[in-house]
Amino acid sequence: MLNFPRWKVWSITLTCLICILLAIPSMMPEAERNRVFPSWIAAIHINLGLDLAGGSHLLLEAETGDLARQRLEAMEDLMRREMRTAGIRIEGLTTQNGQLAFRVSDPDQLGEARAVAARQTQPVGFGAQPDWTISADNGQVTMRPTEAGLENAISSAMEVARDVIDRRINSLGTLEPTIIQQGQSRIVVQVPGVQDPEALKRLIGRTARLEFRMVDQTATPEMLQAGQAPVGRVILPTAEGGRIAVQRRAMISGDQIADARQDFDQQDNTPNVVISFDAAGGRRFARVTQENVGRPFAIILDNVVISYPVIREPILGGQATISGGGFTVQTANELAISLRSGRIPVELRVIEERTVGPDLGADSIRLGVIASIAATLAVILFMLITYGRFGVYTTIGLIVNALMILGVMAFFNTTLTLPGIAGFVLTIGAAVDANVLINERIREEQRRGKKLLDALESGYVEAQTAILDANITNVIAAVLMFYFGSGPIRGFAVVLMIGIVTSVFTAVNLTRMLVALWVRRARPKELHI
Numbered sequence: 001m002l003n004f005p006r007w008k009v010w011s012i013t014l015t016c017l018i019c020i021l022l023a024i025p026s027m028m029p030e031a032e033r034n035r036v037f038p039s040w041i042a043a044i045h046i047n048l049g050l051d052l053a054g055g056s057h058l059l060l061e062a063e064t065g066d067l068a069r070q071r072l073e074a075m076e077d078l079m080r081r082e083m084r085t086a087g088i089r090i091e092g093l094t095t096q097n098g099q100l101a102f103r104v105s106d107p108d109q110l111g112e113a114r115a116v117a118a119r120q121t122q123p124v125g126f127g128a129q130p131d132w133t134i135s136a137d138n139g140q141v142t143m144r145p146t147e148a149g150l151e152n153a154i155s156s157a158m159e160v161a162r163d164v165i166d167r168r169i170n171s172l173g174t175l176e177p178t179i180i181q182q183g184q185s186r187i188v189v190q191v192p193g194v195q196d197p198e199a200l201k202r203l204i205g206r207t208a209r210l211e212f213r214m215v216d217q218t219a220t221p222e223m224l225q226a227g228q229a230p231v232g233r234v235i236l237p238t239a240e241g242g243r244i245a246v247q248r249r250a251m252i253s254g255d256q257i258a259d260a261r262q263d264f265d266q267q268d269n270t271p272n273v274v275i276s277f278d279a280a281g282g283r284r285f286a287r288v289t290q291e292n293v294g295r296p297f298a299i300i301l302d303n304v305v306i307s308y309p310v311i312r313e314p315i316l317g318g319q320a321t322i323s324g325g326g327f328t329v330q331t332a333n334e335l336a337i338s339l340r341s342g343r344i345p346v347e348l349r350v351i352e353e354r355t356v357g358p359d360l361g362a363d364s365i366r367l368g369v370i371a372s373i374a375a376t377l378a379v380i381l382f383m384l385i386t387y388g389r390f391g392v393y394t395t396i397g398l399i400v401n402a403l404m405i406l407g408v409m410a411f412f413n414t415t416l417t418l419p420g421i422a423g424f425v426l427t428i429g430a431a432v433d434a435n436v437l438i439n440e441r442i443r444e445e446q447r448r449g450k451k452l453l454d455a456l457e458s459g460y461v462e463a464q465t466a467i468l469d470a471n472i473t474n475v476i477a478a479v480l481m482f483y484f485g486s487g488p489i490r491g492f493a494v495v496l497m498i499g500i501v502t503s504v505f506t507a508v509n510l511t512r513m514l515v516a517l518w519v520r521r522a523r524p525k526e527l528h529i
Contacts, residue, residue, distance in 0.1 A: 004516040012509050016400050019407030019502075026410045046409050048192060049417035049491060050178070050356055052364055055192040056200050059352035062185040064150070066347045067157055068098065071145060075100055075132070077249065078120055079143075088113050100143040107139050114141055124152040154185060157345040162187055164342045165204045178415075187348070192415070197355055203334050209343050210254035210275075212285070212320075215296040215308050219245035236298070238305040246298045246305070251288045256281025260339035262332040265323055271332040272323035275339060282318030290314040301335070368421035375425050376402065379432055387439050390529050393514045394435040397506040401431050404502040405495070414498075417491035427499025433470065434507030437463040443529055452527050456519065460512050467508065471500050 025033050026046040033042050050057060072095040079102065083090050088109050093102040104113045114136040121132040131149025135142045158181055169177045169191060178190040194200055216233045224243045229235045233245045259276040277285055288297075289311050298308040299322055307323060322335070379398060383391035405424065409416065442459030450458065475497060482493035518524075 004513060004520075009513060009517075012513050015505075016404065016510065019404040020400070022407035022410045023403045026406055043413075044410050045413070046406065047413055047415045048365075049415045049420070049488075050190045050192045051418040051488075052416060053192040054195065054356045055190065056194045056197040057352075057354040057356065058189045058197065058200065058204070058350055059182070060187045060189065060204070060348040061351045062154065062158060062161070062187075063347040063349065064154055064185055067153060067345070068145065068150060070345070071150075071153055072098070072100055075120070075143065079117065082116050082120065083113065086112065086116050088116065098145070101140060103140050110136050110139060110141070117141055117143055122149075124148050151184070154346070158185065158187065160342075161344045161346060161348065164344050165189060167342065168203055168337055169200075186351075195355065195357075197353055199330075199334075201350055201353075202331070203337065204348070209300075209302050210257065210339060211250040211300040212252040212288075213246040213248075213250050213298050213300060214288075214292060215298050216245040216247060217296070236300060236303055236305050239307075244298060244305050244308060246300070250300075251297070252277070252281055252285050254339060254343045256284070257339055260336040262329065262336045263321075265321075270323065271327040271329045272321050273327070273332050273336050273339070274319060274321050277318050277320070279318075285318070285320065286314060286316045289316075364418050364421075368418070368425075371425050372402075372421070372428065375428050379429060383432060383435070387435075387529055389518075390435075390439050390442075390515070393511045394432060394439075396514065397435065397511045398428065398431055400510060401499075401502050401506040402428060404506070405499050408498050408502065409495070414494055415491060416495070417488050419488040419492035420495045423492040423495035423499065427496060427503060430474075431499065431503035431507070434463070434467045434504060435511060437466055438507065438511070439529055442527070446527060446529070452524065453519070455527065456515065460508070464508060467504060471504050474500050 022044060025037060025042060025044055028036070033045065047053075076093060076095050079090075079100065080093065083102075089105040090102045090113070091105055094100070104110050114134060117132075117134050121130045121134070123129065124131050129146060129148040131146055131152060133144045133146055135144075162179055162181055165187065166177065166179050169179070169189075177192075178188070180188050182188050189200075189204060191200060216230060219230060219233065219235070223229070224235060224245060227235055227243075229245050232248050234248050235243050235245050238244055256277050257275050258278040258281075261274055263272055263274045264270065265272050293311050293313060296308045296310045298305045299320075300306070301322075327335070376398065380391075380395045383394045383398075385391070387394065402424075405427065408414075438459050441463040442455050445455035445458045445462075478493045478497040478500065482490050482497070485493060
């Protein structure tokens with residue numbers, strides 16, 4: 001028991017001091033923290049979750065019908081290209097009633113055309129079912145999307161949408177948003193500290209599907225009014241409230257954008273968005289503008305034509321400017337972020353919106369602090385009455401344990417939620433379990449007649465197995481809650497895991513060090529515990 005080397009004393013002391021120092025910035029108001037500490041120290045603090053700091057909560061639902069339409073259109077473009085490459089002439093290519101159909105001009109090539117179509121399908125799911133079914137009869141090939149294929153497409157689109165939303169929100173500098181998928185086609189977004197849900201909806205609700213299409217100048221005003229588009233064309237609304245006919249196929253899509261930034265027009269100083277294409281997009285844009293000088297092309301964002309300028313000369317620099325959309329600096333910056341973060345592959349609509357005010361969070365923090373202090377004082381009083389001097393060591397360990405939890409959470413910039421406070425209070429109560437086991441074991445060894453040093457040594461050594469077994473099972477439960485849970489459940493699990501580790505450290509190492517130093521200095525003849 002007395003064999004407690006100096007290096008071990010210093011390592012335990014430094015570990016506790018470092019964690020305590022890390023906890024200090026989190027216990028100060030934000031303004032005071034930023035004033036007192038350098039920025040790199042002030043950045044080490046605990047973030048408050050939506051229920052404590054206030055903020056915005058959105059529940060988004062995907063328009064799966066829109067995704068199915070996109071798949072049909074993509075397959076239509078793919079089949080045109082593949083049949084042309086294979087030298088197979090087709091006609092009457094249509095996408096109606098949720099299926100794609102076309103006729104093969106040469107009946108002898110029907111089998112080859114079916115084989116080309118089959119190569120475009122992929123197995124999905126555990127049963128390796130095809131994502132499209134293909135039938136060929138009477139010179140016609142018909143492709144129908146399967147249910148398994150659609151479900152796989154929705155799953156992939158939701159994963160991409162979640163990642164894109166995360167990039168967009170983090171582009172605003174917002175810390176620790178909660179973005180989780182709920183069910184097959186819903187996403188929950190919680191952003192602490194953001195009190196303007198409309199700006200948040202504009203940012204993440206936009207799919208940012210940017211396309212450049214040539215304008216069809218053959219469509220008459222009567223056709224546009226009646227919604228009758230020429231073959232191979234589609235009528236889209238304009239930002240001014242009118243209508244315009246454009247080619248169905250896009251010459252450039254948002255997938256070929258390398259960068260986007262907010263800028264100002266050099267002539268009238270109005271905000272605009274400057275986009276840069278990748279290598280393939282820049283070459284294609286240059287070729288199209290070279291071939292269509294004097295013709296207008298439409299810049300389309302989420303199926304709305306925001307401008308349709310005339311190509312005055314070939315654009316060879318790999319850049320284009322989006323203007324004429326009535327931009328403000330904020331909306332232009334939001335569009336640049338959306339384009340830069342990537343396109344959301346499926347349209348999302350807000351089905352639930354909630355804003356939590358900071359006053360409610362302040363009340364939760366105040367009540368949580370009161371509960372934590374009350375729990376700590378009650379445990380301290382019990383330990384002092386029950387174990388005397390050893391209760392003092394337990395109290396020291398308990399206070400250090402609480403500060404270490406805050407320090408570790410601050411180091412990892414963990415988000416503290418209301419369930420996290422509950423986990424903190426629970427950890428305070430459970431932290432003394434190890435000390436109770438040790439103290440009771442020492443009492444038992446004394447009753448067996450062992451000497452003071454032997455009783456102390458046996459108490460700490462024999463209790464360690466039970467302490468580790470009990471806490472390992474708690475860690476397993478916390479890990480499972482973190483893995484399978486979401487939002488508040490994860491917050492509770494994080495605090496619980498950190499608290500288990502720190503409580504074992506303070507009980508097994510810190511209090512043992514304090515007892516060893518006391519015994520070495522005081523040389524007591526008997527032990528009252």
